[in-house]
Structures are given as structure tokens and as C-alpha cells.
Amino acid sequence: MTDIQIQLDRVADDAHLLDVRDLFIEFHTRDGIAKVINGVSYHLDAGEALAVLGESGSGKSVTAQAIMGILDIPPGKIVSGQICYNGRDLLSLPEKERRQVRGKEIAMVFQDALSALNPVFPVGWQISETLRHREGVARADALRRAVELMELVRIPAAKQRLRDYPHEFSGGMRQRVMIAMSLALSPKILIADEPTTALDVTVQAQVMDLLAELRRELHMAMILITHDLGVVADVADRIAVMYAGRIVEHADVHDLYAVQGHPYTKGLIDSIPRLDHKGQELATIQGLPPSLMDIPRGCPFHPRCPYRKDPICSTQVPTDQRLASGTRTSRCHFAKEVLDGTAA
Amino acid sequence: MFRYIVRRLLQMALAFFGTTLLVYAMMFAAQGDPIQALAGEKPVSASQRAVLTERYHLDKTGIDGFLYRYWDYVSNLMRGDFGTTLAGRSISDVLQAAWPFTIKLALMAISFVIVFGITAGVIAGIRRGSLFDTTTLLLTLVVIGIPVFVLGYIGQYLLTNKWRLFKPTANDGSLYSLLLPALVLGMLALATALRLTRTSVAENLRSDYVRTAKSKGLPQRRVIGVHVLRNSLIPVVTYLGITIGDLMSGAIVTERIFNVPGIGFNVAKGIQTEDGPLVVGIISLLVIVYLTSNLIVDVLYAVLDPRIRYE
Ligand SMILES: Nc1ncnc2c1ncn2[C@@H]1O[C@H](COP(=O)(O)OP(=O)(O)O)[C@@H](O)[C@H]1O
Ligand SMILES: [Mg+2]
Numbered sequence: 009m010t011d012i013q014i015q016l017d018r019v020a021d022d023a024h025l026l027d028v029r030d031l032f033i034e035f036h037t038r039d040g041i042a043k044v045i046n047g048v049s050y051h052l053d054a055g056e057a058l059a060v061l062g063e064s065g066s067g068k069s070v071t072a073q074a075i076m077g078i079l080d081i082p083p084g085k086i087v088s089g090q091i092c093y094n095g096r097d098l099l100s101l102p103e104k105e106r107r108q109v110r111g112k113e114i115a116m117v118f119q120d121a122l123s124a125l126n127p128v129f130p131v132g133w134q135i136s137e138t139l140r141h142r143e144g145v146a147r148a149d150a151l152r153r154a155v156e157l158m159e160l161v162r163i164p165a166a167k168q169r170l171r172d173y174p175h176e177f178s179g180g181m182r183q184r185v186m187i188a189m190s191l192a193l194s195p196k197i198l199i200a201d202e203p204t205t206a207l208d209v210t211v212q213a214q215v216m217d218l219l220a221e222l223r224r225e226l227h228m229a230m231i232l233i234t235h236d237l238g239v240v241a242d243v244a245d246r247i248a249v250m251y252a253g254r255i256v257e258h259a260d261v262h263d264l265y266a267v268q269g270h271p272y273t274k275g276l277i278d279s280i281p282r283l284d285h286k287g288q289e290l291a292t293i294q295g296l297p298p299s300l301m302d303i304p305r306g307c308p309f310h311p312r313c314p315y316r317k318d319p320i321c322s323t324q325v326p327t328d329q330r331l332a333s334g335t336r337t338s339r340c341h342f343a344k345e346v347l348d349g350t351a352a
Numbered sequence: 353m354f355r356y357i358v359r360r361l362l363q364m365a366l367a368f369f370g371t372t373l374l375v376y377a378m379m380f381a382a383q384g385d386p387i388q389a390l391a392g393e394k395p396v397s398a399s400q401r402a403v404l405t406e407r408y409h410l411d412k413t414g415i416d417g418f419l420y421r422y423w424d425y426v427s428n429l430m431r432g433d434f435g436t437t438l439a440g441r442s443i444s445d446v447l448q449a450a451w452p453f454t455i456k457l458a459l460m461a462i463s464f465v466i467v468f469g470i471t472a473g474v475i476a477g478i479r480r481g482s483l484f485d486t487t488t489l490l491l492t493l494v495v496i497g498i499p500v501f502v503l504g505y506i507g508q509y510l511l512t513n514k515w516r517l518f519k520p521t522a523n524d525g526s527l528y529s530l531l532l533p534a535l536v537l538g539m540l541a542l543a544t545a546l547r548l549t550r551t552s553v554a555e556n557l558r559s560d561y562v563r564t565a566k567s568k569g570l571p572q573r574r575v576i577g578v579h580v581l582r583n584s585l586i587p588v589v590t591y592l593g594i595t596i597g598d599l600m601s602g603a604i605v606t607e608r609i610f611n612v613p614g615i616g617f618n619v620a621k622g623i624q625t626e627d628g629p630l631v632v633g634i635i636s637l638l639v640i641v642y643l644t645s646n647l648i649v650d651v652l653y654a655v656l657d658p659r660i661r662y663e
Contacts, residue, residue: 078566110569118567123560127659128582138568173658189568 024051024092025229026075026114026197031089033070033253035300036082042300044070046253048089052197057223057230059240059261061276062250063297068233071250072199075231076116077106093197111138115195119202121182125174125189131158132170135189142193157188161218180211184218191226198223199231204239216243237276241265246335249273252298252308259336269331269338269347271313307341315342356662357651364643368636369426375635376422425632434633438625443633446618453614454607457530458599461538462592469542470588473549477584478576480554488550492543500602504536504609533610537602541595548591552584559583586656593649597642 033045045067052058060068073079075091077098091098093113098106118124126134135157136150145153151170158166161184174182183203190198200219204212220243223230232244240247240261247264249257249272257270268274275293295312298304304311310321320341329343330336340346396404428435434443476485495503511532512518518532556562557580565575603616611617615634622630654660 073563076567078563107569107571110567112569116567118560118564120560124564126561126565126579126583128586128657138570141574142569175659186564193569 025054025056025094026052027090027092028071028075029090029092031071031074031091032087033067033074033079033089034085034087036085040301043303044084044253044300045074046303048250048253048255050248050255050258052229052231054196055223055227055229056246057220057232057244059232059234059244059247060250061234061237061240061247064235065297065300066250067253068235068250069201072116072201072231072233075199076110076114078110078116111190111195112142112193113195114197114199115190115193117183117186117190117198117200117203120206121179121186122174122206124186125182127174130171130173131177131185131189134174135185135192138189138192153192154188157191158185160191161185161188161222163188178211179207180215183207183215187215187218187222191222194226195228197229197231199233201233202235203232205235212239219243237280249276252300252303254308254339255337256309256340257338259331263336267347267349269329269336269343270309270340271315271346272309273338274346275312275314307339309340315346317342353651353654353662357647360647360650364647367643368639371639372426372429372632372636373422376425376632377418429633429636435629437622437630438627443630446630447615447634447637450613450615450618453530453612454600454603454616456527457534457537457603457607457612457614458596460527460530460534461541461599461602462596464535464538465542465545465592465595469545470549470585473546473588474553474581474584476546476550477553477557480550485550488546492546495539495543496547500536500540501605501609503539504533504606507532507536508609530612533606533612536609537599537606540602541592541598545588545591545595549584549588552587553580556580556583586653589656590649590653593645593652596645597638600638600641 028048028050031045031048032043035042035044048067048071050058050060060071062068070079070084073084074086075098079086086099089099093109098109101109125131132151132154135154136145136147139145139150139153140147155166155170158169163169163181163184169177174185177185183206187203198219203219204215207215216239219230219232222228223243230243232240234240244261247257247259247261248255249264249270251272257264257268257273259269264273265277268277272293279292293312294314298308298311304322306320306322306324307313307316307326310316313321316322324341326339326341326343328337328339331338331343331347338347425435432444434447436442437446472484472488476482476488479485519529557576561583562575562580565579570579600615603612603614604619605616606612607614607616608620615638619631619634621627622634650662654662
């Protein structure tokens with residue numbers, strides 16, 4: 009490779025804040041090898057919000073854990089791929105430098121705050137921990153900062169609640185504590201892994217709104233992981249739809265809501281209950297997600313696909329098809345037909 | 353919490369009376385003629401018998417008399433008066449001479465448990481399935497499976513008679529001489545604490561909050577040394593508290609084997625010589641130690657785990 013090529017590559021790297029490229033991850037378990045991530049690529053620019061959508065088990069969390077570097081290895085194993093942050097491949101960094109990225113550059117909010125927070129330490133202690141131990145901030149100052157963070161995520165009477173323990177908070181407030189903690193070091197990217205799934209429906213919207221506001225106020229980029237298409241429209245700029253460890257469709261949110269370029273996405277959208285379709289039977293996707301130990305040949309979605317055409321769908325793995333507008337892609341042999349509504 | 357402690361103290365008082373009554377009854381029911389027992393082989397004259405009968409309220413018979421004498425004994429006890437042994441020594445003096453041995457022994461044993469048991473347990477928990485883990489698993493199973501006195505005699509035989517590393521008896525009270533007895537005394541608790549710590553650490557390492565701590569960019573040593581350890585030690589500390597009581601009763605066997613003139617040694621001697629007052633006195637004291645350490649454990653548990661609330 010010439011120097012110019014290397015420089016060109018560097019420029020290409022620098023184009024995105026975060027760039028996940030062709031990631032392959034396996035889990036080696038007693039029952040066999042589960043191919044959990046099979047060539048995931050997605051990227052994120054500064055200040056942007058990407059929603060990652062997919063049924064449970066499709067590999068959304070595992071991808072996020074790989075980005076954070078908190079994957080359980082073993083049983084997990086990163087087979088190949090790159091995760092570039094600011095042009096540097098995180099996967100090739102030594103653990104010491106990798107650790108510096110966590111929390112400070114990329115932070116994460118987990119699904120169930122009750123188990124994700126440490127039960128035996130007060131929330132103020134937990135929120136201020138990284139300030140004290142990574143930034144060397146004095147205890148009193150760190151606690152003062154914790155109060156500010158709790159106010160930022162709109163926890164009422166923040167100061168009085170500093171010494172309370174996680175179990176003393178309601179579900180919604182606890183998730184806010186989790187969010188405050190993730191913001192302590194002002195990360196550039198926040199990964200929120202199903203941040204509202206464990207909450208009551210009424211509280212879900214409040215927490216989602218808070219995340220959207222925080223992103224705007226703090227100019228953070230965000231990866232919002234969810235299995236619920238309903239919640240992402242107001243928050244995300246783009247959507248990546250995952251199926252069996254692959255991104256099967258990728259598009260701007262509003263484009264994707266309008267028309268879908270992959271039968272799986274179409275199935276997901278059609279299964280959202282809608283007021284104007286009251287009385288109609290809700291469409292659902294036939295069948296079950298494939299076993300990751302034994303992913304079907306050809307297109308992994310073909311056994312469930314209403315548009316499948318044999319033999320192509322059951323023998324050939326579809327590659328990314330670029331669709332009309334800019335970055336829109338779909339991994340379907342008949343992407344264009346599905347998008348145009350001419351597929352049968 | 354305050355109300356809880358008051359309630360517990362009341363329960364303790366009940367338990368105290370219950371156990372002392374039981375021990376008192378068992379000890380004196382076994383005796384034939386207490387005055388003759390007191391005198392040993394010597395003949396007792398009628399006037400002496402009258403005086404003693406008066407002093408010990410032996411004129412009252414039946415259940416009434418028994419309760420009367422028990423109450424007399426307990427109220428003396430609560431004034432700190434343990435009475436005298438059959439041989440006429442003040443039991444308080446006996447206890448004062450014996451306590452230092454037993455306390456030293458127990459402290460050393462519990463130090464072994466903490467230093468070796470918990471450390472090894474943490475390492476085994478972190479390195480599950482490693483050679484270290486498998487080896488300690490095997491050793492602890494052996495220790496848990498073998499009764500204390502067998503362990504004691506084997507240890508005594510090997511280390512003192514065969515290899516002559518220690519003196520066979522430990523009645524000079526030096527720390528070195530108590531090393532072997534303390535090890536034997538603490539062995540079972542050590543093995544149990546090790547297994548408990550290992551399980552607890554292994555379980556906590558799998559918790560979600562560990563993943564959170566890692567995602568905060570904390571170094572591994574802080575994730576394990578602070579987050580995991582603080583949670584893992586909750587059941588272990590509780591176990592240690594309960595163990596203090598067990599060490600006291602374990603001391604009866606260990607002190608006998610190694611001739612350590614401590615509390616346990618005196619109980620054993622008292623039982624052999626049917627010295628009622630001595631046995632009841634010591635047991636009463638052990639009951640108090642046991643009940644108090646249990647209360648401390650429960651309170652400590654609530655302090656360590658904020659999710660526990662006592663009403
Ligand atoms: N620690 C692990 N050990 C074994 N398998 C795992 C582990 N973590 C995740 N997996 C498997 O990886 C697959 C994807 O999981 P995940 O990324 O959590 O799905 P989701 O899209 O619901 O977040 C699942 O089939 C899960 O069983
Ligand atoms: Mg998940």
C-alpha cells in the first residue's frame with residue numbers, strides 16, 4: 009500500500025465518529041458455536057442518533073457490548089471486523105487504552121437499572137465514582153457534580169436523594185440515575201440498550217423524551233437499541249434493522265416508516281398496532297427467529313419471508329442493495345421490488 | 353431498627369432463661385445427694401448438713417424447691433456472682449484464668465479464617481475451574497468431611513510427636529503454642545468460609561452491576577476489589593458472626609486435645625467431675641456470648657445490605 013492510500017484510508021476512517029465494520033462474533037457454548045454477529049456494519053456521526061432495531065436475540069446488545077469492550081470473552085469471541093472510534097480501531101487497542109474510552113468517550117445505559125446499579129452503594133456514590141477515581145475530583149466536588157447530573161436528568165429533590173440506594177427509587181427514577189451516571193464524564197456517544205423496556209408504559213415515554221432532550225442539549229451522538237419501532241421515530245435520525253446478526257435494512261427514520269425495502273422491516277412495521285386500522289387483525293411475522301447455531305442457508309430470513317422466490321432465496325446469501333436515496337440499503341434479493349411494492 | 357433491637361433483646365432474655373434453666377435442671381437432676389457430692393468422700397455431720405441445707409435452700413423439695421434454687425442461682429449470676437465450684441474455688445476466678453486462653457485461641461482461629469479462607473475463596477471464585485479452585489475444593493471437602501477431633505489428633509501426632517514442630521500441649525498461653533490448636537479449631541470454619549466466599553464471588557461476578565462497573569471504565573482491580581467484594585462479603589461476614597459461637601463450642605474439643613486451660617477445657621473437666629455449678633456457670637456465659645454475637649450479626653447484616661430493613 010502506498011502512503012497516499014494509507015492517508016486516504018485515514019480520511020475515510022475519520023469520516024465517521026464511530027464505524028463498525030464487518031463484525032463477526034461467535035459464542036462458544038457447551039451446545040456448540042452460536043454465530044451471533046455475522047457481518048454487522050453501521051456507523052455514527054457526531055451528534056447523530058441511530059436506532060438499532062430487531063427482535064430479541066438478533067444481536068443488538070452483543071454488538072453494543074463489543075463496542076464498549078465488555079463482551080464476555082470467553083464464551084464470546086470476536087472473529088473479525090473493526091470498530092473504529094475517531095479513526096482508531098478499538099479492537100486493536102491494548103486494554104489500558106481501551107479502558108480510557110469507556111465511560112469517557114462512549115458510555116452505556118443498560119436495560120434494567122435495578123440490577124445494573126450496584127445494590128449496596130448510594131446513588132450519589134455511584135454517579136460520582138468515575139469522577140473521583142478517573143478524574144481525581146475531590147469527594148465533595150464529585151458529589152456536588154452528582155447532584156447537578158441528577159438535576160440534569162430531572163430527578164426531583166436531587167440533593168436529598170444523594171444518599172439513597174437504588175432500591176429506594178421508582179423504576180423511572182432509577183433509570184434516570186443510570187443515565188446521570190453514564191453522563192458523568194460527558195461522553196461523545198451514549199449507547200442506550202433498551203432503556204425503557206423494563207419500565208411502565210407511562211414512564212417509557214418520559215424517559216425516551218429525556219434521552220432525546222439530553223442528546224440535543226449535550227450534542228451527544230446516540231445509539232438507541234430497541235425492539236419497539238414505536239418509540240424511535242421521535243428520537244432517531246436513522247434506523248438499522250438487525251436480523252440474525254446482520255443489518256438487513258438501513259435508512260433514514262422517516263423514509264423507513266414510509267416504505268420498507270426489506271420484507272422483515274415490512275413485517276415489523278405492519279405489526280405495529282395502528283388507530284386507523286382498528287378492528288383489522290394485526291399482521292405478524294410468521295415463524296420464529298432462526299437458531300444461531302444453525303442459520304438457514306441462503307437468506308437467513310427466507311423461511312419466514314412472504315416474498316421468497318426459490319431457489320435464489322434459499323441458496324444465495326443476499327448482499328447489501330443500495331436503494332434510491334443516498335445511504336439506504338437492504339439485504340434482500342428483491343429489495344427494489346419490495347420497496348416499490350411490486351414484489352409478490 | 354431501634355424497635356427491632358429492643359425486641360431482639362427481649363428474645364435474648366427469654367432464650368437466656370430457657371437455656372440456663374435447662375442446663376441447670378440437667379446438671380442437678382443427675383446428682384444424687386448434693387451435700388454428699390459437695391463433701392466428696394468425707395462423712396457429713398448432722399449440723400453441717402443442716403447449715404448447708406439452709407445455705408442452698410435444700411429444705412424445699414419438688415418443683416417449687418427446684419425453681420426457687422434456680423432463681424436464687426440466676427439472680428446471683430446477674431449480679432456477677434457465679435458461686436463456687438464443688439471444690440470451693442470461686443468460679444469467677446476460674447473463668448478469669450481461663451478466658452484469655454480461649455479468647456486468644458478464638459481470635460487466632462478467626463484470623464486464619466479471614467486471612468486464608470476468604471482470600472483463597474476470592475481467588476477460587478475469580479478463577480473458577482482453575483487448578484487452584486479444584487485443589488481448594490478437594491481440600492475443603494476433606495476438612496468438612498472429617499470430624500474436628502480426628503483432625504486434632506492427627507495434627508497433634510504429626511506436627512508435635514513426629515516432626516516436633518510444636519509442643520503437644522499449649523498451656524503456657526504463648527501465641528506460638530496456640531498456633532496448632534487455633535488451626536484445628538478454625539479449620540472447619542475456614543473451609544466453610546472458603547466455599548461460601550467462592551460461591552458468592554462467582555455469583556456476583558456474573559451480576560449486571562459488574563458489567564456496568566466495567567462500562568464506566570474502572571480498572572479490573574476496582575471492579576472486583578470494591579464492587580464485587582463488597583457484595584460478596586455480605587453472606588461471609590454473617591457467617592463469621594455465627595461462627596464465633598461455634599468456635600466457643602469447638603473449643604471444648606480442641607482445648608481438651610491440646611490441654612489448653614481455657615473455657616472449653618474447664619467445661620470438659622466440669623462435666624467429667626460432675627461439677628454442676630462450674631458447668632452451669634460456664635454454659636450460661638457461653639449462651640450470653642452466643643446470643644450477643646447473633647444479635648451483632650443481624651444488625652451488621654442490615655448495615656452491610658441496605659436492602660434489609662428490620663421493623
Ligand atoms: N454471554 C453469552 N453467552 C452465550 N450466548 C450469548 C451471550 N450473550 C449473548 N448471547 C447470545 O447472543 C444472541 C444475541 O443476544 P443479544 O445481543 O443479547 O440479543 P438482543 O438483540 O436481544 O440484544 C442470543 O442468542 C444470546 O443467546
Ligand atoms: Mg438486548
